[in-house]
Amino acid sequence: MLILALCFAIFTLLVWPIIYKPVVIALLACSTLATYAMVSYGQYFNYSMIVNIFETNSSEASSYLSVSVFLWLFFLFFIPSIFVLLVKLRFPSTFRGLLLQKVLMLFVSVAVVGAIASVYYKDYASLVRNNSEIKALINPTNYLSASFRYAKYRLYEKNIPFQSLGTDATDERKGDKPNVIVLVVGETSRAMNYSLNGYQRDTNPHLSKEGVISFQHVTSCGTATAVSVPCMFSIMTHGTYKATTARHQEGVLDVLKHANVDVSWIDNDGGCKGVCDRIEHVNIEAKDFPKECAHGTCYDSVLLNGLADRVKNAQSDTVIVLHLIGSHGPTYFERYPPEFRVFTPTCDTADIQNCTRQQVVNTYDNTIVYTDYVLSQVIDILRSNDNAHQTAMLYLSDHGESLGEDGIYLHGLPYGIAPKEQKSVPMILWMSPAFQQGHNVNEACLKENAKQVPYSQDNLFHTLLGMASVSTKVYQPTLDMLSQCEKQ
Ligand SMILES: [Zn+2]
Incomplete structure (x- = not known):
């Protein structure tokens, strides 16, 4: 009534x-x-x-x-x-x-x-x-x-003025090898389906051999791309985040640019939600890569084109952001090439409610196996350029996904009631020996923290500045995951 x-x-x-x-x-x-x-x-x-x-x-x-x-x-x-x-x-x-x-x-x-x-x-x-x-x-x-x-x-x-941020930023790198950092922004990837995080299925056949550090307790800022992506690149935290402010304030990529770091963004996920507007950015167009873009969307391997050259030719400190389409649903089956159809039977339709739950989970897990492969390819490129550069890769997903737990699918539930499946995200770090040396990284300390310390997308802003050796008054070392584990 x-x-x-x-x-x-x-x-x-x-x-x-x-x-x-x-x-x-x-x-x-x-x-x-x-x-x-x-x-x-x-x-x-x-x-x-x-x-x-x-x-x-x-x-x-x-x-x-x-x-x-x-x-x-x-x-x-x-x-x-x-x-x-x-x-x-x-x-x-x-x-x-x-x-x-x-x-x-x-x-x-x-x-x-x-x-x-x-x-x-x-x-x-x-x-x-x-x-x-x-x-x-x-x-x-x-x-x-x-x-x-x-x-x-x-x-x-329209009437809100735009605020710049960290205009005092300077690059404080010591030594002559430039930092080359690839930040991979994941899509709809949830932490609990990574075997690196204890999932019983082998969804990380490649990364498990790469010597990566997988942070086990990482939460997202929002439960949808439109919230999480602007939030993780902004200086605001999950607690203070306001979408309006984020649209009218510079983010960490702008701060890096103020320090003359070479920043670029390559997108395979339909856009960067405003965070790359003021830096060099490329949106992958399906028509340019017919082999990798069969369904109008592209497999994430498309992002590897030209990456080796970008890394090899980097003269100064460089941050390259790759935005994956990752595990974007409900068309999970279109996210990976046929040879990555490891878990079967799969759900090869957008009508996931007509598939069994097991089929949906199988298809989703295949997207993780494929992301695992793409990330290992990025690491291989960085590793082979370790002589002249200090290279590192940081992977962080935007939010998780529900796969039928309590009858809930997809993501985007209000944060307060969203299940952990939508909020726990994978965060994976790989550092070359030269990078570890150049940044005095205590790897054992990082590995210990990765197991126990809760982190969130709030850490990205400051960790990225630290990794790029950028100093500014907006940098907070307490939120930099690496500075917590620096050798004295
Ligand atoms: Zn998303």
Whole structure:
């Protein structure tokens, strides 16, 4: 009754002569797609989901298209739309009469809400306080209010001034070998499916032989790319992160540039969410690499093209960011070439709800095996350039993924209620002997910390500055994972 009364109020505000048919039909279309995502994938339509939708490119969005979406649209959108077109509403003939009617209808719905609240206030208050996410389950108010907030942010944000950061940064490297650091930003990779982190399946056949350090207790800043990626490159922490501020403030890549470090970003994941806007960046285009980009998206090996030359030719301190498409779902099966189909049977469709859970997990694990291979290729390139450079690779995923635990799939749940599968991310470090020597790294200390100390994406900003030997007053050594283990 409460929801009915609320919807009555909202439709009273939306339904006006002439425009009401297109409005209601548009709402039917959006609500059908929202309901589909909620039922099929356990999604919540809150603010960050709306940000995701507006900032997603079309090839990412089309990976959700499938036969069942069209069936849903047929029954919940197409047929009801015919009824909407056939029905005739009679409005009061004068504008005054129309307004009076609207006010009366709003009054009735407010009275009903008030009556319910007066009797059940305590129950509702505790229900909503303990489960704030249920607001994101009421269709269509969930996406309507979030879209309204998003539009407001977008319009108001134009007036916020842009802040630079760490303009005092200088490169303090000693010795004549330049640092060459490859930072690999993962996608939808969850820590518990790495055999390096104790997963019972061998998903790390390559990295397990590379002498890497895998940090076992790392949490993400958000549960979706649009939150985690800007957050991990910003000086803000999970606790202080504000999306608006992140869009109007420089991040760690800008600070590196202030210190004249050669910074570049190569993207295979549909964009860097603003963090590479002011540095050299390349978006991989599927048409340029037909062999590696069969489905309109590219296998991550595409990022290895030209990497060896970039590393070899580095004259000064260099940071290269590779943005993987990693384990982006629900089309996990399109993330790896056929020879990496190690665990079978797989789920070779976007309709993961029609696959068994085991099939989904198998397919997802294959994406981890493939990421393991790509990372080992990066390490091989860096290792072979250890003579003239100090090389290192740091890998960090943006957020995790649910694979059917408690019936939840994909990611993007509100942080407070998101399961650990969406929040624990892999972080893997490889350092060449020259790098370890140049930075006085106490490897045994790092390995011990990797097992016990909880880290998060908050550490990336300061660890990256430390790895690039950059000094600035915004650098906090307590958040630099390497400075905690420096030989005296
Ligand atoms: Zn992501």
